[in-house]
Amino acid sequence: MTLFAPAYYPRFACIASACRHSCCVGWEIDIDPSAHARYQTMEDIRGSIAEDDPPHFRLGEGDRCPHLDEKGLCCIILRHGEDALCEICREHPRFYHVTSRGMEVGLGMSCEEACRIILESDDFDEVLPVGQTDGTPKKAEFDPLPYRDYLYSILKTREFSYPERLSYIADSFGITTTLHSDGVWQGVFAGLEYLNREHKALFAAYSSAPATPDELIPALTRALAYFIFRHLSPADSTDEMLAGLGLAMLCERLLCSMVIHNPNLDIFDAARILSEEIEYSEENTEALKEMFYESISAT
Template structure:
């Protein structure tokens, strides 16, 4: 098996009791894998009895009952099961979270989810372009079917998209424009499973001059669009997408926006850009994360357009959260606050399939989604 992962992957270490948002306290349904369940049932101890009492079955799967958080979390915020039995005997999802994986035959990708506070810290404080490493492992190949030729073409295109996302000869907003302009062409090619067209698009997007042509064309197009639509309307449209979602915490209130608030945000935008100039790598890395994690899935579901537009949309939403707090407070939110916002956004939006469906539906139903997103970048 060939394993690929970003260079921050091996740096992750759970902060356990030091975490301000301990995932063991979330009340999520934690699935217990078969090997772990068998081990728990074989424990002849008080802990084994308590474990079995707190596990329930639903539709053939087993879960830890924890409406108020894991019942095996100690007062110090540590896992008592791990302390007594060892890390190898906690459930697989507990060992692996927030890591994620994708399998394609004898190729596997790994990464770290932004829903974790420590991962958001690693991503936002990583100042140089994200690099990816490949190594060989002794894991057996996956047997799920996929089109190997299409997968290879999609992977090449995604490498090009990540290259654009990290092209520091352009501003982050300009890079988002380039990605938005190529989304429909790439989407059509993937949907048609046209690998030759994907190769052509990848080659064209490798040319700096072609990227600049896209930016110049977009600027001209937005000038014409401004005669009909103001930028405030486009910001309100973006925030309304996220405002329709359901939230567990207070993040939803950050997307409740009226015209007055939108105008205030846009009035502070130039000052925000000047102050935030030295932190552009944060949004770059957030964008790379969304591209790396989700675009590769279109080699199976053919939804390249939705996956590319959603990466742009979510990156602009994160930027919008930063901009709103800057406009309200007159200063850039602290690094700790930016980490919190990114983590909450990931947990509430990216990790909620119903909320993600709202983004996909907006992209599918909105014929001018490209122009709206580009308008927010200029």
Template structure:
């Protein structure tokens, strides 16, 4: 199978006990069925401890938190299971984190969550354009959705657009939204031939858009506070933003790193439109992610702003789904409002 990964993927190594924001703190560990069976049969004191710790949360078996910590996270911030039995004895959740793995049938794509301090450091540790590489592994392939035939080349062109540093970042982000908006209209009209030509040919950009009304800042800040909050630091940061004066326009302090964030989001999310056809909503999410992390970076710096946004939104499917709905329901998060944020 073909596997696509970001250019810094092989540089990643877990910080383990040295991690300043351990993924074993604040999140319950959900156990897959194979791991549950293995733990149920494990002899000795560790086996008994594992079985005592397991509990049902709805339909999932998990390790409930003990003082916000996984019960197997020791005082050195190391995993007792990992130390005693090796990494292969931990759950799939633990083995895969911070990797987001998306299977599309004929290929797979893997990104590293920006909520992870080490992955965050690799993403924002350079101002070079973010690129992706391909490799082959021995996993079996399946047929892919026919939408991928136009989504993949369209995304490739959009990534090139976002990395085109001959133009200001806000102009690139504005065109990114306009192009996905036009592609969405073609898809909604079921004009597949014209859609395929649009995605593989020269990308024409319409300059005609309705003027945005309302403030994206106020709408985004209010919407994010209404979502499920995982970390008190996130809510405190949103309250700080709410009380700060609005900025007149998008004027990024570090456009090269914000470009890398935009490319990170676009690579991860645009192809997921195969699930429901909502390409524009996911493009709006990418644009909003850039706007929010840039705005919050004025208070906590860009790496921490991105880490918190990723932790709260990317790792919570309900929060992400609610945001996608709000792009259609909230004027301040509409396409025209986001275009206005980028000066169009």
């Protein structure tokens, strides 16, 4: 089947040693069975594996991957080539979902370079073929893609102001972040699991209706388009689509709130942190979507 990706996807390349928030620091990297079997024959790699379930690289000082050198380069690539990487290292920051048109691949915003590209790219509404992959397109009764196209057309229009576009989306789909008060959302954010406890304070300033500064609008629009691509596209039912859209709208308002209330935080760092803490924890994304499911099932 055909592999599709947002138009900005081919512009991504890992910036390796220039990356300030490397994904090779602070994350426990699980090793897939095929790479694990391969690494048993590689002297320089075998000893660095913690043989837990699943096996992973034993992190070194400062929670650094043991194969990251002082220059921030990956020794596995340097010594054995990119093909020697385990699946997580090879694929990060990509994520995939199958749709009625084929497979889609996106770039996760927790990666510093992916985040920069996403927040600087206006071609978010173009999802283009980038290759072929195994499998068949989804044959589900419900298809969220026409709704995504419609949402992107609203985000792209210049007829209405940004707050009007957000209201129009909320009214059209009957889903809004204001279904819960700011205090309720703040309580939910306080109860999430955090990779970095210091990030919890950044989420505490959440508001569904912060005044959006004009200079933030282009990046917030692109961020919302990304959240829609990631959380609405895999939906198999109307309820799943609405919960995914609710999560996307919540993330956009959270991002805006984080930047407004933390003057030392720019939108790139805020978006990266938000993605890292929410999108890379299934428990957190499900907890937030559940807040929307409650209201969807009540209507």
